[in-house]
Amino acid sequence: MAKGSVLWSETQDKLAEARYFLDQMRRYKYDADSFRFVLSAFLSAARSVTLFMQKEYGSRPGFDDWYQQKQAELANDPDMKLFNAKRVITVHKGSLRLRGDHKVEMTASIHPVGSLEIKVVRADGSVEHVSPVPHRRLRRLRIPRPRSFVRVSDWHFEEASDRDVIVMSGAYFGRLQALVEECAQGFGFPANW
Numbered sequence: 001m002a003k004g005s006v007l008w009s010e011t012q013d014k015l016a017e018a019r020y021f022l023d024q025m026r027r028y029k030y031d032a033d034s035f036r037f038v039l040s041a042f043l044s045a046a047r048s049v050t051l052f053m054q055k056e057y058g059s060r061p062g063f064d065d066w067y068q069q070k071q072a073e074l075a076n077d078p079d080m081k082l083f084n085a086k087r088v089i090t091v092h093k094g095s096l097r098l099r100g101d102h103k104v105e106m107t108a109s110i111h112p113v114g115s116l117e118i119k120v121v122r123a124d125g126s127v128e129h130v131s132p133v134p135h136r137r138l139r140r141l142r143i144p145r146p147r148s149f150v151r152v153s154d155w156h157f158e159e160a161s162d163r164d165v166i167v168m169s170g171a172y173f174g175r176l177q178a179l180v181e182e183c184a185q186g187f188g189f190p191a192n193w
Contacts (some may be wrong), residue, residue: 010052
C-alpha cells in the first residue's frame, strides 16, 4: 500500500484510518450525530488494526508467541476491553449511548439602576470572585449584545463517566500505535510485501 511516496503495510494503513477518525471526532465534538458516527468508524478501524496485524505477520517466525503475550496484556487492560465492547455494540447490536457534559454560555444586556455585583460561580458551586461595581462606573459599563448557546464540552461512556471519550480514544490509539511500531521493529515488513 502506498501513501504518498511512503510504503505502508495494511496494518499501518488501518492504523492511519483510525487516526483519521480520531481527528474527525475532535472536529465534530460539537455535533452529536456526526460525533457518534465518526466514533463508530474509529472503533471499527481501531479494532481492525490487530486483526490486520495477525493476517500480515502471522507467518513470521516468533510472531505467534509474541502476539499471544501481547493479547494477554491487552485482555487485562480495562480500557482495551471497554473499547472492544463498544465496537461490538456499534457493529453488531445497536447505537452507542454517550453522555455529554454541556457548557452553557450566555450573555445578555442589563440596565442596572442602583448597584451591580459580579460573581463568578464555578461548576462545583464555589464562588471565585465577588466584585461590586461602584455606582459611578455603571454608566461606563458596557455589556455585549444578547446571545446564548449550548456546547458539549465532553463526551463520556456510561462505564467511564469521569473520562472524556476523545481523551480515552487518543490513549487507546497510542497503545495501538506502539503495538504496531513494536511489531514492525521486531518482524520487519509483512510477509505479503
